Amino acid sequence: MSEVRVGVVFRPELPPEELRETVIAADEAGIDELWLWEDCFREGGLTAAAASLAWSERLTVGIGLLPVPLRNPAVTAMEISTLARLFPGRFVPAVGHGVLEWMAQVGARVESPMTLLGEHVDVVRRLLHGETVSVTGRYVRLDEVALDWPPEQVPPLIVGARGPKTVALAGELGDGVLLDAELVTPEYVASVATRVTEAAQAARRPAPQVVAFAEIQAGAPALGDRARALIAELASAGATSVILQCLSYDPDPGPLIAALSPRQQPSVPPRSVVRHDGESPGAGSAPSGTEVGMSDNRAELRREARKIINDSLELLGRDLSKLRRKFPPIGFAEEGGLIRIVPDNSYLITEETARVDYGTGGVHSAEALTPGRLWKFQNARWGYCELTLTVNAQRKPQLTLTVNAQRNAEFRQNSKTYPGDTAGWQQMLTDLPTRSRGWGRFRGR
Known part of the structure; x- marks a missing residue:
């Protein structure tokens, strides 16, 4: 098993103006990846990704995910190609059905989301690889469309999936699958990894990536140990990337970034006592006998x-x-x-x-x-x-x-x-x- 990549999510419950601080912190901490959502009707995924890539030096930025009903696939390919050329090897786009209720809300819901997703993924991937595409599908229609500036280093096109049909489509047409944190367990990851790999093999495509989102409470004790244990568990189940996201009511990824940082220097452990005035004892001061007794009496x-x-x-x-x-x-x-x-x-x-x-x-x-x-x-x-x-x-x-x-x-x-x-x-x-x-x-x- 190759080494798993680790990332964090900047949740859309946070305002866009807080993104830069998170990007810089993740970049400096040595985190592999930062993932963004494109939730209606919050931050735009591609604009946020462009800013994040520009603010960072080594960080890989992913979008999980771009709803295909909202964009013409030619435009999707143009946007992906532009970011891939500006920041080669650092951008990972994911596409998917989108939340169907939201798609209906903007008048973009289709009768067959699976058909649209398949047509969209196929066309975008072909355009990114420099093909001239003419297609007359149920939803996607292109007439001799080709990108003037296809990416020299083509990014993987990940497909967000929940059900078995979409998982199979991700292996057949995409370069990997993105798994929702609401469903992720080691058993679910193992099952999806098997199914998406079988679909890719049947289509004679390379081994797919398995990107698993997983939730963790940022305020939990021993956060770093808990996070690393969760990452190891999902990696053993078949995840190639584990992307940790905080809970919706406490979305700030700052503590998680600090806990995961491979560059973090050993620090003085937080004291488990508090004086009556509400302040921690000074650095280097010895705790009193009463404090020690309290600590030993947990x-x-x-x-x-x-x-x-x-x-x-x-x-x-x-x-x-x-x-x-x-x-x-x-x-x-x-x-x-x-x-x-x-x-x-x-x-x-x-x-x-x-x-x-x-x-x-x-x-x-x-x-x-x-x-x-x-x-x-x-x-x-x-x-x-x-x-x-x-x-x-x-x-x-x-x-x-x-x-x-x-x-x-x-x-x-x-x-x-x-x-x-x-x-x-x-x-x-x-x-x-x-x-x-x-x-x-x-x-x-």
Whole structure:
């Protein structure tokens, strides 16, 4: 197995003016690749890629992906060729169906997305290789079209795929496949790698690339170790590139870039204690006996926090069960062992989380049921609620309700905290947005 390439994503939840800082950080850190999205209706993929390539010296920039219904394939080939000649060997374009609801929204949705994708990929690849193309397809029609300036170093043309038919098309016509983070597991990567390779072999084409996007929480402890373990796991499954993306509600890739940097010098480990005045002890100062005792007592604190969580879950269990029965959550998981340093206290507290996510991802309006009420984001492309139970600095259970939604072109995230008891639960339900009472009522901090 050849060495896997590693990259990060600049998510479109971040404004374009923050792109340059991310590009420079990734370039200086020695990250292999930076990938961009072209989500409607945010940053343009090709314009953002051109700027990113110009701001960097060695970084490979990918676009995942360019929706084929939005562009004539001759124009797509012209744009790709221009960037490939300006920045040879540093640009990787990916094309795909695009989100069908968005394509319909702009009047570009077609009856057979598979047919359009196949025609588009075939024509673009041929144009990039210097052919003169005449074709009369169902959607693509060209009459003796050739690029005046085809790239001297032709970039790989990657195809974004989810289902088996598109995966096979990526192997037959493209140079590789791009996998969505929502689907990526080692088993899924292995299955896709096998299918796309078989399709490429049947078409007598070179071995395809397998570019796997994977999500990771930027604020997770031991981020670098977790990221490297995830990369190794997906590479073993068949990924040739692993591109890590942060979560939508915390999209800044800065911490991830720092954690992945092969050029990062050893640094002093972050201290696990905080003084009563909220400041860390000075560099080189020895921690006090009390601080050492607190640090050594993490297992006991962890057990104590777990008991607090369990007691609160038992108290709220019936209400949580009602919600889960009425509307199955996206996921229900417990995460333990995370150390939170409380800046306004002189002791450590272990945070252990029981999380329930209600809602739907993707492009549809989110719906979540609360007892007796249906909640729906109005005019939202997507959204969800996240309910988190934690132990706060006073060692009391605390509910945090976070509401995330994209309305029009704006991403919003509001959150409120409540006591982790029955009274707090009832207040949380009162504040939750409903069909008739939306964001104006729910104003978090």
